[in-house]
Amino acid sequence: MANLRMAAKRLLDKHELDAPDDFLREMMELFINGLMQAEVSTLVGAEPYERAATRTNWRNGTRRRQWDTRVGSLELAIPKVREGTYFPSFLEPRLRSERAMLSVIQEAYVAGVSTRKVDRLVRSLGIDGVSKSQVSRICSELDEMVEAWRHRPLDEPIAYMWLDATFPKVRENGRVTSMGAVVAVGVTYDGHRRILGIDVGATESGEFWTLFLRSLIARGLSGVRLVTSDAHEGLKGAIATVLVGASWQRCRVHFMRNVLGHVNRSDSDMVMALVRTIFAQATPEATHAQFDTVVGALSNSHPRVAEMLMQAEPDLLAFTAFPPDHWKKIWSTNPLERLIREIKRRIDVVGIFPNRPAVTRLIGALLMEQDDEWVAGRRYLSSSSMAPLVEAPSLEDKEVTL
Numbered sequence: 001m002a003n004l005r006m007a008a009k010r011l012l013d014k015h016e017l018d019a020p021d022d023f024l025r026e027m028m029e030l031f032i033n034g035l036m037q038a039e040v041s042t043l044v045g046a047e048p049y050e051r052a053a054t055r056t057n058w059r060n061g062t063r064r065r066q067w068d069t070r071v072g073s074l075e076l077a078i079p080k081v082r083e084g085t086y087f088p089s090f091l092e093p094r095l096r097s098e099r100a101m102l103s104v105i106q107e108a109y110v111a112g113v114s115t116r117k118v119d120r121l122v123r124s125l126g127i128d129g130v131s132k133s134q135v136s137r138i139c140s141e142l143d144e145m146v147e148a149w150r151h152r153p154l155d156e157p158i159a160y161m162w163l164d165a166t167f168p169k170v171r172e173n174g175r176v177t178s179m180g181a182v183v184a185v186g187v188t189y190d191g192h193r194r195i196l197g198i199d200v201g202a203t204e205s206g207e208f209w210t211l212f213l214r215s216l217i218a219r220g221l222s223g224v225r226l227v228t229s230d231a232h233e234g235l236k237g238a239i240a241t242v243l244v245g246a247s248w249q250r251c252r253v254h255f256m257r258n259v260l261g262h263v264n265r266s267d268s269d270m271v272m273a274l275v276r277t278i279f280a281q282a283t284p285e286a287t288h289a290q291f292d293t294v295v296g297a298l299s300n301s302h303p304r305v306a307e308m309l310m311q312a313e314p315d316l317l318a319f320t321a322f323p324p325d326h327w328k329k330i331w332s333t334n335p336l337e338r339l340i341r342e343i344k345r346r347i348d349v350v351g352i353f354p355n356r357p358a359v360t361r362l363i364g365a366l367l368m369e370q371d372d373e374w375v376a377g378r379r380y381l382s383s384s385s386m387a388p389l390v391e392a393p394s395l396e397d398k399e400v401t402l
Contacts (some may be wrong), residue, residue, distance in 0.1 A: 027073045032067070036088050040079040043086060043250050058082045106275050114297070134339070143357065146364035149371075154196060154216065157223030158325075161196065161246075162336040163235060166202050168347045168359050172202075176352055180204035181363055182212055189223065191379035191386050193335070195371040196221065200359045206234025222228040223390060226322060228333055230254040231315075250315035252279060252331040255308075262304045271302060279331065283318035291317060325376035325385040335380075339370065 004037050038073040041047050044057040062077040093155050131133055162185045167178040176351060181205055201208040211234075230250040239248055256272060263271050274294055281287040298306040309316070319331040329335060343363055353359045374380075 001348050014167055025074065032074060032088075033077050036076070036079055039088065040081065040086055044081060055146075087278075112196040115181065118228065142361050146361055146368065147319055149368050150198065150360075150364055151219065154222075156188045156190075158194070158196065158221060159189050159223060159225050160330050160385065161186040161224050161227045161243075162333050163209075163227060163229040163239075164333050164336045166344055166347070167204075168200075168353055168363075169351070170200075170353045170359060171357055172355065173264060175284050177202070179356065179359060181359060182207065183336065183340065183343070183363075183367070184212070184216060185339065186221075186224075187334070187380055189386055191383055193374045193379040194379040195339075195367045195374070196279050197369055198360070198363055200356050200363075201384050204232065204234065205239045209235045209238035210241060213238050217242060226318065226330060227297065230329055230333065231258075231312075246316055246319045249318040249331060250294070250312055251331075251333045252316065253314060253334060253337075255316060259308060262308070268301070271298070274298065278317075282324065286316060289319050323388055326381060329381065332376060339367075342366070342370075 037048075038146070039061060044059065045054040046052040048059065058081065058349040060080045060082040062079050065076045065078055067074045067076050069145065078088065102367055102376075124345045157388050163182065165180050168181055169176050169180045179200050181198065181200045182204065183198050186196045190196060190395055197212065197219075199208075199212050199215070200280075201212075205392050224243050226247045228251055229235050229239070229244055230251050236248065239246065256275065259271065259275065260268055274297060278291050280286060281290050295306050298309070319327050322330060343366060346362060346366060347359070349363065350358075353362075
């Protein structure tokens, strides 16, 4: 106690009243460190260097820890003991104020705020800045929550599913490479959208897609009637292998982009307008009839486009086997594309990820939030429009109710 009083007197002599913030911070450091010494004295049964019959342990130096508080960052010297451990009773592993600060950093990270901006944000709170490694370490606390969400059971049958991928840059084995981050979104039989899964792999190969889809099946994915994606050969093969009984819808948007690659720029507007008339029909019969009309019209002027249409017909028109009210939402990956664009916006801010878990953490946290919004929000497809699917017999013998 005498040492504490002497240190306080030296601090008073050192500081003038024109630096009240520094004075308060140093006084807090002095008080907290003195309080820890008092706690350790009780723990070991003796004061420093004291010979006492009540002694049960010995001090063993200190370890440094920074404590971020409202008065600034305090440098703590937490005493260590020779046997067992000591942690200050007043300093929880994450004190509330400290956890609040960490949550700010985590929220900023998930929102795609750069490390430099996070550093400025933290400094504005009167706390020493944070480095990239500190942000990564803090945000790793999200890992357990994200992993639990990624591996949760899929206990609701899914009627429609969309699959797509984006390609963040990741530092691995001493070099920067593009990784495939694959995402699956579905619609339940009561009309709500759900995010089904996300995974990150070295390539977007057929093997990787197969493993991803099998992981969804292992978690309980069932009832899938239609899968919409682009025409990636590995993905098509994985869908046919794993999701047996489900139809595949080739994304019309991706198909139109492929068509543009075989059309002169001067003819592109005319060709696109003609192909779009296929999707402007109100019934399956009218759609197929218009498809034949468009193929015939393009056979002479653009034979390559006509050939592409004929080859893609079963997959491009798979949507016609489902309720017309659903067509605009199932004939392309647009519902998932919007989500992918938001993911890209976040990962572009980060730039290069230090490892794969960092990619999974950021995208997983973002998708968790989106999934919560969809669960609490309005239906994506009305219950009345979903009724024909619910009443249809091919649901893998699973009972589905609204």
